[in-house]
Amino acid sequence: MKRVLIISAVFPPEQVTSAFLNFDLARELAKKYAVTVLRPYPTRPIGVKFDSIDVEDKSFETILINSYTHPQSELIGRFCESIDFGRKSAAYIKNHHDEIDYVYNDGWQLFGLYLVAKVCKKYGIPYMVPIQDIYPECLFTNREYPSYVKSCINRILLPIDKYYQKHANYVRTISNEMRDYLSNTRCIAKDNYLVVNNWQNDEDFLKDYPARPADGKLIFAYVGSINSHANVDLMIKAFVKANIENAEFRIYGGGNKKDYCVNLARQLGSKNIIFDMVSRDKVAYVQSQTDVLLLALPTGNGNLCLPSKMTSYMLSGKPILASVDQVSATTRFIKEADCGISVNPDSVESSIEGFKAFANMTSERRLMMGKNSRKYAEKYLTREVNLQIVCDAIRQGISKCNS
Numbered sequence: 001m002k003r004v005l006i007i008s009a010v011f012p013p014e015q016v017t018s019a020f021l022n023f024d025l026a027r028e029l030a031k032k033y034a035v036t037v038l039r040p041y042p043t044r045p046i047g048v049k050f051d052s053i054d055v056e057d058k059s060f061e062t063i064l065i066n067s068y069t070h071p072q073s074e075l076i077g078r079f080c081e082s083i084d085f086g087r088k089s090a091a092y093i094k095n096h097h098d099e100i101d102y103v104y105n106d107g108w109q110l111f112g113l114y115l116v117a118k119v120c121k122k123y124g125i126p127y128m129v130p131i132q133d134i135y136p137e138c139l140f141t142n143r144e145y146p147s148y149v150k151s152c153i154n155r156i157l158l159p160i161d162k163y164y165q166k167h168a169n170y171v172r173t174i175s176n177e178m179r180d181y182l183s184n185t186r187c188i189a190k191d192n193y194l195v196v197n198n199w200q201n202d203e204d205f206l207k208d209y210p211a212r213p214a215d216g217k218l219i220f221a222y223v224g225s226i227n228s229h230a231n232v233d234l235m236i237k238a239f240v241k242a243n244i245e246n247a248e249f250r251i252y253g254g255g256n257k258k259d260y261c262v263n264l265a266r267q268l269g270s271k272n273i274i275f276d277m278v279s280r281d282k283v284a285y286v287q288s289q290t291d292v293l294l295l296a297l298p299t300g301n302g303n304l305c306l307p308s309k310m311t312s313y314m315l316s317g318k319p320i321l322a323s324v325d326q327v328s329a330t331t332r333f334i335k336e337a338d339c340g341i342s343v344n345p346d347s348v349e350s351s352i353e354g355f356k357a358f359a360n361m362t363s364e365r366r367l368m369m370g371k372n373s374r375k376y377a378e379k380y381l382t383r384e385v386n387l388q389i390v391c392d393a394i395r396q397g398i399s400k401c402n403s
Helices: 017-029 075-099 111-123 147-166 176-186 232-242 258-267 280-288 309-315 329-337 348-360 363-380 383-402
Strands: 003-008 034-039 061-064 102-106 127-130 170-173 193-195 218-223 247-252 273-276 292-296 320-323 340-343
Touching: 003 017, 003 075, 017 034, 017 102, 017 383, 075 111, 102 111, 102 383, 111 127, 111 147, 127 383, 147 176, 170 176, 170 383, 176 193, 176 329, 193 383, 218 232, 218 280, 218 309, 218 348, 232 247, 232 258, 232 273, 232 292, 232 320, 232 348, 247 280, 258 273, 280 309, 292 309, 309 320, 309 329, 309 363, 320 329, 320 348, 329 340, 329 363, 340 348
Parallel strands: 003 034, 003 102, 034 061, 102 127, 127 170, 170 193, 218 247, 218 292, 247 273, 292 320, 320 340
Antiparallel strands: none
C-alpha cells in the first residue's frame, strides 16, 4: 500500500480550520493509502488548554512531534516554532524516505515548509504545499516597520517561500486572486497552482436549528480568532459609534487580542457587546441565532487570503458585513452571491455605514441575502466538492511519480 505523510502544524482537538481540513484529508486518503500524520502539541487558539490530544479516528496513524511551540504573536518565537517543527519533520522523512510516496506539507509557514520541501526534493518525494495566508507579506499586517526593514525581510524570506512553491507537485491556494498574485510575484506558472475552496463540517450546517427568538433585536456576530489580523477592535468601535437602537454585537472566540478587545468595549461604555467562547461543534448553532455575521481584514490583506470563516458564514445562510479590500476574493464572493455588504478596510466610518445599512434594511431583504449566501456555499464551498479535488491531485501525483 502506498504511504502518504501529512505534516500538520495544527490538528484536532485544535479548533482551527486547517486542523479540520487536514483531519478530513487524512480520513479520506486512508481509504486507499497508509496515512501518517505528524503534528506538534496542540496550542491553538491561544488560551485554550488541551487535556487530551487523542484523535478518535484510528484509520490513520498520528505521531506527536515533541517540538517547540509558541502560540503568541511574536516574530522570533514563531520563527523558532516553525524551524523546530520543520527540522524534526524533515528528520522523520530522512529516516523513512524509502517508505513515503507523497507528502502533504502543511507545517508552519516559511522555514518549516522550506525544510520539509528541501528533504523531499533530495529524496525525490512529490509533495503538495497548501497556502492559506501569503508570507512574508502577512508579516507586515498591522505592524509598523521602516521601509528598509521590510525590504531586508523580503530579500531574505521571499526566496525561501519561492523554493517550496517552485519544487512542489502542486501549490494549493484558496482563491483565484491568491493564485494570480503568487504566480506573478514568485514567477511560477499558474499551472503549478491548484485552487480549492476551504470547507467546513457540512453536516453541522444541515441540521434544523430552532428559529431565533423574535425579540426585536438585531444581532450582529463575529465568530473566530481574535488576533491582529481579525480587526475585531475596528468592528467594536464602528458598532458603538453606529449606536443602533436595540442591536447587539456578539463576539465568539479567543486569541491574543481578546483581552484588549474586552477592555476596549468596556472603555467605550458599551453594554450591548457580549464576549463568549464556542466549541467547533456549536459554531453552526451559534451562527444560526444571529442576523448578520461580520468579518474584517486589514488593508492589503484581503487580496492575500480568504478568511476561512467566510465558508462557515455562508453555509449558515446569513448575510455578511465585510470590512475588506474591495479587490479581493471575499468581496467577489459577496457580489457574486448577492449575500451582503463589503466596505472599505481599516475605516471605522465605512463600517458604521455598513452597520446602519443592515439596520435600515428590511428583514425580508436580510433573509434573502442569507438564502443567497447558503445557495452559493452549497454549490462551491462544501466538503463533498473540494476535498475530492485535493485527494485527486494527490493520487495523480503518486501515479505520476510511479509511472
